[in-house]
Amino acid sequence: MRRYLTAAKRYWLVILAILAVVWGAGLAGAYHEYANTYESQATIWVLRASPELTSSNPEDPGTPVIQTVASQQTELFTQLLQSDSFIRDVVERTSQRSTLERAANETKLLADVRKHFSVETLGTNMLRVSYTTSDPRTPVEMVNAAIAVRTERVLQARVTSTAAVGTLYRSEFDAAQKQALDAARDLDGFKSSHPGTLTATDEAHQAQLQLAIDFAQARLSELRGRADRSAVAAAVLEMSGLEFEVVDEPRQQTTPSGGGRAAVLLALVSLAAGALLVALLVFVGALLADHVAGPLDVGRLAPARLFATVPRVAVGAGAGGSELRPALAAIAFDDGDSPSLSA
Amino acid sequence: MSATLVHSFDGIASRIDATGARSVGFTSTLAGEGTSTIALGTALALAELRQEKVLLVDANWIHPSLTSDARRESAPGLADYLARKADLITAVRSVERSRLDFLPVGDREAARPTLRGLASLLANDVTHFQTVLIDLPPVLTGEMYVLPWATLLDHLFVVLREAATPLPLVRQALGKIGLATPEIILNRTAAATPELATSLVAAHRRLA
Numbered sequence: 001m002r003r004y005l006t007a008a009k010r011y012w013l014v015i016l017a018i019l020a021v022v023w024g025a026g027l028a029g030a031y032h033e034y035a036n037t038y039e040s041q042a043t044i045w046v047l048r049a050s051p052e053l054t055s056s057n058p059e060d061p062g063t064p065v066i067q068t069v070a071s072q073q074t075e076l077f078t079q080l081l082q083s084d085s086f087i088r089d090v091v092e093r094t095s096q097r098s099t100l101e102r103a104a105n106e107t108k109l110l111a112d113v114r115k116h117f118s119v120e121t122l123g124t125n126m127l128r129v130s131y132t133t134s135d136p137r138t139p140v141e142m143v144n145a146a147i148a149v150r151t152e153r154v155l156q157a158r159v160t161s162t163a164a165v166g167t168l169y170r171s172e173f174d175a176a177q178k179q180a181l182d183a184a185r186d187l188d189g190f191k192s193s194h195p196g197t198l199t200a201t202d203e204a205h206q207a208q209l210q211l212a213i214d215f216a217q218a219r220l221s222e223l224r225g226r227a228d229r230s231a232v233a234a235a236v237l238e239m240s241g242l243e244f245e246v247v248d249e250p251r252q253q254t255t256p257s258g259g260g261r262a263a264v265l266l267a268l269v270s271l272a273a274g275a276l277l278v279a280l281l282v283f284v285g286a287l288l289a290d291h292v293a294g295p296l297d298v299g300r301l302a303p304a305r306l307f308a309t310v311p312r313v314a315v316g317a318g319a320g321g322s323e324l325r326p327a328l329a330a331i332a333f334d335d336g337d338s339p340s341l342s343a
Numbered sequence: 344m345s346a347t348l349v350h351s352f353d354g355i356a357s358r359i360d361a362t363g364a365r366s367v368g369f370t371s372t373l374a375g376e377g378t379s380t381i382a383l384g385t386a387l388a389l390a391e392l393r394q395e396k397v398l399l400v401d402a403n404w405i406h407p408s409l410t411s412d413a414r415r416e417s418a419p420g421l422a423d424y425l426a427r428k429a430d431l432i433t434a435v436r437s438v439e440r441s442r443l444d445f446l447p448v449g450d451r452e453a454a455r456p457t458l459r460g461l462a463s464l465l466a467n468d469v470t471h472f473q474t475v476l477i478d479l480p481p482v483l484t485g486e487m488y489v490l491p492w493a494t495l496l497d498h499l500f501v502v503l504r505e506a507a508t509p510l511p512l513v514r515q516a517l518g519k520i521g522l523a524t525p526e527i528i529l530n531r532t533a534a535a536t537p538e539l540a541t542s543l544v545a546a547h548r549r550l551a
Binding site: 288289290291292293294295298300301303304305306307308309310311312313324325326328329331332333334 | 351352354355358377379380381383384386387399409412413414436438441443445498500501503505506507508509510511513514517523524525526527528529530531532533
């Protein structure tokens, strides 16, 4: 631990500079995010589950799907926001339409818009749709447009579905009508070919033909009723907007809002990054400075032992640390050039 | 020689003298640890202490700075002796004033230090010296020039520079040497001796 503290003391200026840059930039960014973020949100009351969403598990109808109406609608809204066409429809209803038309990369712009949307469940029947950006006017437009496009999309899907059912009923009605006419024609033919008193067998056959006519007419009547109901279903669905009621309309914010979480996140990330960088610096510094700090420190090299120490020579002013070596060399070798072995 | 000059190496010299060692080597982990300076200073201090000739051998095949200090770069030396191209009489330079005999490295291309050659040198050809000091290259960069000496010398010191030599590299160097109890000389410790510096400079100026 001591070596890390020593390294921290050694690099305190660098540490201070790193913290100043990273933390300063992070906190400034966090403040900017907080002060320049505007959010508009709509709170929506969901009365009942949409018929399209009430189906249970198709693989096992006996198993109930545990899902509240609010969570169903939240999921639906979230899924709609994933599609580019939905986002495009939303943007085209706002003041950002011109931006979208001028955008060189439409997909990127739509993805950027998508990131600013947020849908969250507030309870079993309530959900909230919000949009956050640096412009105070855009969020309210976006939220309103998103709700409107969502409603249109859902209604359109229902009407299409209803029309398909109506077509099916009409084709079945036509077939049943033809079947009834055939049965009536068969009965008339039988009556004209059997005037007078009928035998028991003929009476039975005539009764069967009559029964076929009754059955065909009953089916005709039922199909007519179904076709009529499907024709008016679209109109009924138009009125079902009550199931998705905006309780709190989105409002244009005059003061910054909604940027608190992002600002806190940014600040925390910068604080953590600064601390991490400093820790890394201290670790590397301690690693590089992993040396013998003094005679007592030689114990770290066990079983090696300290034999002796040579003190650092403090030389006088104007003299460098390399003075020792030339002085020693001069004393050792400056004795004239007389190579000889003397022992 | 200034009497105070040897003070900084008195500690090493006294300890070596106390052990009765005859042959002593100095190596290091990396270059620039002060090994050659310590070898030189210790040789002078031992000559002063024992009042007899000391043979200082420059066996640093990588950076023979003592040979340069003695201006014996082109003179025959240890390598020539090992290659049997020269004998010690012509290779060793004697300095009467310092009681120092110096064997330069010689022509390093001529031969490398071998166990047999060095054993012969220490056992036969320098027996008239009671003290033989060897300056060796760093272990990590000149392992092949250090290891042959390791088993022949009475002491092989590893010089470390206080607050500079990285411990992992020191451990690596000690592992390469393979001695059971490696001995460390810690160079440039914080205990400063200002009077020594003054005397060194004065001695140098006197000689100049």
